[in-house]
Amino acid sequence: MALVGASFTASAALVDYPLAGGQAVRYAVAALCLLAVMVWRRERLVLPSLRQAGRLTALAATGLTGFSVLVVLATSRADPSLVGAVVGATPVVLAVTQAVRERHLALRTLAAAVVVTAGVVLVEGLGSADPLGLVLAVGALACEAAFSLLAVPLLPTLGPLRVSAYACCAAVPQLVLLGLLAPGPFLAVPDGGELVALAYLSVVLTAVAFLLWYTGLARVGPARAGLFAGLVPVAALAASLALGAETASPHAVAGALVVGLGLVLGLAPGRRSSRRTGRRTRVTA
Template sequence: MSDKTLGYVYLALAMLLVGSTVVASKIAAGALPPFTATALRFALALPCFLVLLRVSGTPVPRPGRRDGAILVLQGLAGTAGYTALLMAGLRATSAADAGVILGTLPVVATVVAMALLGERPRPMLLATIALASAGLFVLHRQPAGTAAGSMSGNTLVFGAVLCEACFILLNKRLRVAVPPLALSTLMSAIGLAASLPFALAEAAWTAPVASSALLAVGYYALLPTVGGFLLWYAGTARVGATEAALFTALAPVAALLLAALLLGEPVGWRQLAGIAFVLAAVGALAFANER
């Protein structure tokens, strides 16, 4: 197996793990309050990152006041905010719908950059936005007689996507680049510190918690969070940035398939049409960035 092919394998596995977080979050959200699940995720992931930081000899950054403030905002948005909103949203919507919405992240990040930085959109970027918007529109067309709760749940999941998009944008504003492993360690620490007070207020320990929910949080913390990090950066070290970006399209597909296989959720025309539009948008975005 060539080095580049191995990179493809690493990237594919990383995105499959990312897709599986939707199913894990759905299981955890059924028995745990959102901030409790968030705090547990980072409480488990942080020690692993600290060990990796020590073993690898990665230097711990000492950011200035401006970069320090950006890192805190990143932690609040991209870790605590993202996980808590995703968990809260999955209490009211299906994992299949959430997977499609999470697939819009690359396009949403581009839109946020244009809105906040005043970048002028090129025609191809406008096409990607239209495709992703069409996917969300189709997804939100609820059949008559279905429960109305999924709309609020989908809105919370989209809020999680916005938080992650802000994380990406803020990372580009850092004056001094932070090594990926150090950044993941810092984000886990900030996410834990931000979610812990709310988790204590939720007092989840006063009621019995299903073991499946705890196992789901443990899985989320150790495999997609820590293992996904290692696989993604092992892959990007062997593959170009444009090629790596295309692999993000695997995450919503994995979420959709795993929701059907593991949770028994029905996958209808709305989800299939939505994922088709989202995948087309991701492909068009990668093509636009390559030119």
């Protein structure tokens, strides 16, 4: 998530580059990198079943293709800060979804997700939007949540590396089709800055970050992993400060501290035992 937040400066270099074509190149390069890692690690090539292939296609259509497109469309109709604040509700969505799936509400995790989301809103601030811009931002939020939720059933059998590689492979034809149908050029010759940005987004933000995220997701589950989405605006702010692009406002600093508080609340180990009426009873926090 820190890598995602720090990538916004790279994404800004691609504002004038064809959207679908650039994203298609990004995921194609990332897929080649991940497949090369599979060969280097001598991972067995496991072909997904029909159901798994369908889930991978849906994952690519929402968490990769859909999210990329909706964020761009939303920021054209709404302030980027508002889009960031809406997408920042991802921890709450993941916590509630896991509670519904497991039929068990972990109050501390849900409370931590609310705290993290409040911190994100403080960092991002609230901007203005027309109704369509707000709908597009909510759509981006749904796609961001789907990026994790659709992957959860795939991780035990395919593993983080295969899920990352296969999802990138599935996204490429989707983006090619979208780019060919959309007006304007599909690809363009990148200048030096755009080439560096595409390389960073392909290797670091996609190949490396996807593998890290899905590995962590398999270990701690979507609700607890989702808390780290709060680090995205914090890392983006830190990168901007390091590059001298902006100065830290009081509400942004306060928001970063609130995000940290939410992470501590959600990840701290719980108490495991208590005594009641003279008997030993084991409980889980």
